[in-house]
Each structure stands twice: as C-alpha cells, then as structure tokens.
Amino acid sequence: MESNPVAVTELQLGPVTLSGTVITTWGIMLALAAVCYLSTRRLELVPGRWQVVVEGVVTAIEDAVHGVLGEAGGPVLPFVGTLWIFIVCANLAGIVPGVRGPTDDLSLTAGLALLVFFSVHWYGIHAHGWKKYLGHYLRPNPLLLPFHLMSEVSRTVALALRLFGNIFSLEMAAMLVLLVGGLLVPIPVLALHIVEALVQAYIFGMLALIYIASGIQAQQLSLGKE
Amino acid sequence: MQLDWTTLVLEILNFLILLWILKRFLYQPVLRAVARRKTLIEQTVADATKQKTDAQTLEQQYRSRLDAWEEEKTHLRERMLGELRAERERQLVELQNALEKEREKNRVLEERRLQDLERKLGDEVNARGAGFVARLLERLATPALENRLIEVAIEDLRGLSDEQRQQIDRAAADADVPLRVITAFPLPEEQRRRIEQALSTATGKAVKPEYAQDDNLLAGLRARIGPWILQANLRDELSFFAEAIRHGHTD
Known part of the structure; x- marks a missing residue:
C-alpha cells in the first residue's frame, strides 16, 4: 500500500509540481464543463428528461439558497452551488478505479475552506459596506473581538479538516476493510462511500451557506437593534 | 497529512475557474430558461385568467341583455x-257597421225591386185591363153610343160654370184657327145643330165649327177651340183611364 498516493501521480511542469489532486480536479472541471455545455446548449421550453434532471439540480440548489437567504441569495447561489457540485464530484471520484478523490487531500479542502472564509467577508462587505460589516465584530462588546476572530479561524480550520478527515478516513477504513474482508465487502463499502460523499458535500456547502448568511444577516440584526 | 501550498493555490484558482464555468454554462442558462418558462406560464395563466374574466363579463352582459330582450319581448x-x-x-265594429249598411242597402234595394216588380205587375195589369176595356169598347163603339156621348158632352157644356165659360170665351177670341169638331162616325144634321147650339151657348156667340171624322176616337167627339x-x-177616356190607373187614381 502506498503511503502517499498523491505523490505517485504528481506531474512536474517546469518549476511547478502538479499534484494528482490538481490533475484530478482538472479532469473533474473538464467533465463538468463538457456536461454543462452540452446540457444547456439547447434548452427547450418543454424540457426533455436530461433537461429536467439538470433543471432539477439547479432549482434544488436555488431553493436551498433562497430558503436560507431569501431573495438575497441570488449572488451566493453560484458559489454555494459550485461547492456542492464540485465536492460531490470530487468525493465520488474516489470510487473510480485508479483515481483518488481530491478531497482526501488537505491542500484542496484547506483551499476550499479559505475560499469560504473569504467569501463570507466578501458577501458581507458587498451587502453592507466594509465599515459596517467589520463593525459587527465589535458588537455587542469590543471585548468579544478576540472570540469573534478565534471563531472565524476555528470554523474555517474545522471546515477544512472535517471534509478532509471524513473522506480520508473513509478511504483508509475502506482499504482496511477490503484487506480484512476481501471480496465480500466492496459493494457495501462503495454504497457507504457514495452516501458519505453526498453527506459531506451537503454539510460543507450548507455550512458555507450558513456562514455567508450569518455574515449578511448578523449585520442586519445588529443594525436592527440599533 | 501534508499541506502543499502550490496545490492549495492551484485548487483555489481551479475552483474560481470552475465557478465561472458553471455560472456561465449552467446556472445562468438554466435559470434563464426556468424564468422564461415561468414568465410564459404566468403570462399564459394571466391570459387565461383575463379570458376567463372577459368571458364571465361577456356572459354577464349577455345574460343581462337576454333578460332585457326577454322583458322587452x-x-x-x-x-x-x-x-x-x-x-x-x-x-268587428266596422264589419258590423258595414254589414248593417249592406243589410239596409239590400233591404232598400229589395223593397225597391219589389216596388218595381209591383209597379210593373200593376202596369201590366193596367195595360191588360186597358187593353181589355179598349177591345171591349171597340166592340161596343156604335153610332148610338156616340150619340149618347155627344148628349153627355152637350150636358157638360150646359153645366159649365161662369169662370169656365169665360175661359172658353177668351180661348175662342184668341184662337187663330176655327173651331174644329172631330167624331168617330158621320154626324147627322140634327146632332150638328145641337152641338153648335151648345157651343154657342158656352162661348156666348154663334159658332160654326169644321167637322171631321176619325175612326181612332172609337165613339164620341173631340172639340178644339184654341x-x-x-x-x-x-x-181619350181610355187614355185618361189608363193614365189614372198608372198614377194610382181611380177617378
């Protein structure tokens, strides 16, 4: 068993070393871009079966975002939707033989967590302006500022580690179970993998949505109290 | 568990690129299509609602109009x-009046027709009576009857009133033609003399009439003074008789 499977598929491109995670991500991006282009190339008013599936995915994301943010969820929809779609695909990529899921790499989950971290502030500042947004860290009492900052950092780290930990541990556990149980367990393990992939993607995206919503609505609540 | 900063940065870039791709090729077209369909459905529903409202309004108007027409009818x-x-x-009144007039007219016409018929019958009876009398008198016309009639005429001349005598006298004076006496039979001299005497007495002067004979008189005389x-x-008596019967006179 390879202790560091990502390093096996890395690619040296000049001074830059491209890890297997990046290459797999590109593959996922290419597949998603092709599917999206082909699916939305000719949209009809009376949809076909595949168009119904595509519209169902998008409207489900839209309903979830609007359910949390209401009409203000429009700008947030692409970010959260992309998180869901990408993480689902990245998690499920692990069940393809010979491919490791990119989300068992802490570098990717940390990058997504950083994007969530910055997006919370981006949407908050975009909604209310940077002064008012940053002002909510000083409320209800400026003494709570360190706790606000600790909360921001810890939840970002937790976001990255949760996804990484779950997927990595799932793959390690599946590998151990396969070693112990042999050929009797692949199907239950694959089913568990699929469920876990969907659940973790949902949790990551929903947490990101809630963080963004809290960044927007906390400001609204503090303004309402004033 | 390693943290590769190159991978981290590249994954961030990858995600941003993927975000743009999905936004460009998935969210925007799908949301536009859904919005377009929603707009179309809303427009269709709005049109249907408007048509329904219009139809209800028209139905109400038609019902009101039908009610008005029914009431007017x-x-x-x-x-x-x-x-x-x-x-x-x-x-009916006009017809009744017309019938009454027609009935009255018919009644008058019937009465007139009956009167005419009665008159014709009377005339015919009179004519037959006159004819019968004329035929009878023709058979009875004899010189003896003529003498008797002359005697009656002489008696009548003698019985004239003074006024009648004056009238005869004026007629005899104004007459340009002589006195003319016509008889049906030849007059004997004795009778002529008596007639001249009676006429002279009636006119108050002596007269000498001209005598003539006319069988048409049947019997008797006709004397003309102007x-x-x-x-x-x-x-003449038969003529008087027939004329008197025609006019309803018996004398």
Missing part, C-alpha cells in the same frame, strides 16, 4: 296583443 308581445285586440274590436179641348170620346 314580453312587453312588446303584450302591447301587440293589446293592439291586436283593439284592432280586432275595431274591425188651347181649350173638349174630349168626350172613348179613345
């Missing part, structure tokens, strides 16, 4: 029936 029918009754009554005429013969 009933009103017009009642008015027409009233006018028909009045016209029927009027025409406009005055003495008729004492059967023919």
Whole structure:
C-alpha cells in the first residue's frame, strides 16, 4: 500500500509540481464543463428528461439558497452551488478505479475552506459596506473581538479538516476493510462511500451557506437593534 | 497529512475557474430558461385568467341583455296583443257597421225591386185591363153610343160654370184657327145643330165649327177651340183611364 498516493501521480511542469489532486480536479472541471455545455446548449421550453434532471439540480440548489437567504441569495447561489457540485464530484471520484478523490487531500479542502472564509467577508462587505460589516465584530462588546476572530479561524480550520478527515478516513477504513474482508465487502463499502460523499458535500456547502448568511444577516440584526 | 501550498493555490484558482464555468454554462442558462418558462406560464395563466374574466363579463352582459330582450319581448308581445285586440274590436265594429249598411242597402234595394216588380205587375195589369176595356169598347163603339156621348158632352157644356165659360170665351177670341169638331162616325144634321147650339151657348156667340171624322176616337167627339179641348170620346177616356190607373187614381 502506498503511503502517499498523491505523490505517485504528481506531474512536474517546469518549476511547478502538479499534484494528482490538481490533475484530478482538472479532469473533474473538464467533465463538468463538457456536461454543462452540452446540457444547456439547447434548452427547450418543454424540457426533455436530461433537461429536467439538470433543471432539477439547479432549482434544488436555488431553493436551498433562497430558503436560507431569501431573495438575497441570488449572488451566493453560484458559489454555494459550485461547492456542492464540485465536492460531490470530487468525493465520488474516489470510487473510480485508479483515481483518488481530491478531497482526501488537505491542500484542496484547506483551499476550499479559505475560499469560504473569504467569501463570507466578501458577501458581507458587498451587502453592507466594509465599515459596517467589520463593525459587527465589535458588537455587542469590543471585548468579544478576540472570540469573534478565534471563531472565524476555528470554523474555517474545522471546515477544512472535517471534509478532509471524513473522506480520508473513509478511504483508509475502506482499504482496511477490503484487506480484512476481501471480496465480500466492496459493494457495501462503495454504497457507504457514495452516501458519505453526498453527506459531506451537503454539510460543507450548507455550512458555507450558513456562514455567508450569518455574515449578511448578523449585520442586519445588529443594525436592527440599533 | 501534508499541506502543499502550490496545490492549495492551484485548487483555489481551479475552483474560481470552475465557478465561472458553471455560472456561465449552467446556472445562468438554466435559470434563464426556468424564468422564461415561468414568465410564459404566468403570462399564459394571466391570459387565461383575463379570458376567463372577459368571458364571465361577456356572459354577464349577455345574460343581462337576454333578460332585457326577454322583458322587452314580453312587453312588446303584450302591447301587440293589446293592439291586436283593439284592432280586432275595431274591425268587428266596422264589419258590423258595414254589414248593417249592406243589410239596409239590400233591404232598400229589395223593397225597391219589389216596388218595381209591383209597379210593373200593376202596369201590366193596367195595360191588360186597358187593353181589355179598349177591345171591349171597340166592340161596343156604335153610332148610338156616340150619340149618347155627344148628349153627355152637350150636358157638360150646359153645366159649365161662369169662370169656365169665360175661359172658353177668351180661348175662342184668341184662337187663330176655327173651331174644329172631330167624331168617330158621320154626324147627322140634327146632332150638328145641337152641338153648335151648345157651343154657342158656352162661348156666348154663334159658332160654326169644321167637322171631321176619325175612326181612332172609337165613339164620341173631340172639340178644339184654341188651347181649350173638349174630349168626350172613348179613345181619350181610355187614355185618361189608363193614365189614372198608372198614377194610382181611380177617378
């Protein structure tokens, strides 16, 4: 068993070393871009079966975002939707033989967590302006500022580690179970993998949505109290 | 568990690129299509609602109009029936009057026709009576009857009133033609003398008449002095008789 499977598929491109995670991500991006282009190339008013599936995915994301943010969820929809779609695909990529899921790499989950971290502030500042947004860290009492900052950092780290930990541990556990149980367990393990992939993607995206919503609505609540 | 900063940065870039791709090729077109369909459905529903409202309004208008027409129809029918009754009554009265006039006219015409018939019958009876009398008198016309008639005429001349005598006298004075006496049979001299005597007495002066004979008189004489005429013969009497019967006189 390879202790560091990502390093096996890395690619040296000049001074830059491209890890297997990046290459797999590109593959996922290419597949998603092709599917999206082909699916939305000719949209009809009376949809076909595949168009119904595509519209169902998008409207489900839209309903979830609007359910949390209401009409203000429009700008947030692409970010959260992309998180869901990408993480689902990245998690499920692990069940393809010979491919490791990119989300068992802490570098990717940390990058997504950083994007969530910055997006919370981006949407908050975009909604209310940077002064008012940053002002909510000083409320209800400026003494709570360190706790606000600790909360921001810890939840970002937790976001990255949760996804990484779950997927990595799932793959390690599946590998151990396969070693112990042999050929009797692949199907239950694959089913568990699929469920876990969907659940973790949902949790990551929903947490990101809630963080963004809290960044927007906390400001609204503090303004309402004033 | 390693943290590769190159991978981290590249994954961030990858995610941003993927975000743009999905936004460009998934979210925007799908949301536009859904919004377009939603707009179309809303427009269709709005059109259907508007058509339904219009239809209900039109139905209401048609119902109101139908009710108004029904009411107007009933009103017009009642008015027409009233006018028909009045016209029927009027025409019945007119017909009754026309029938009454026609009946009166027919009655008058019938009366007139009966009168004419009665008159014709009377005339025919009179004519037959006159004819019968004339035929009878023709058979009875004899010189003896003529003498008797002359005697009657002489008696009548003798019985004239003074006024009548004066009239005869004026007629004899104004007459340009001589006195003329016509008889049906030849007059004997004795009779001529008596007639001249009677006429002289009636006119108050001696007269010498001209004598003539006319079988048409049947019997008797006819004497003419200017406009005055003495008729004492059967023919003139028959004429008087027939004329008197025609006019309903018996004398």
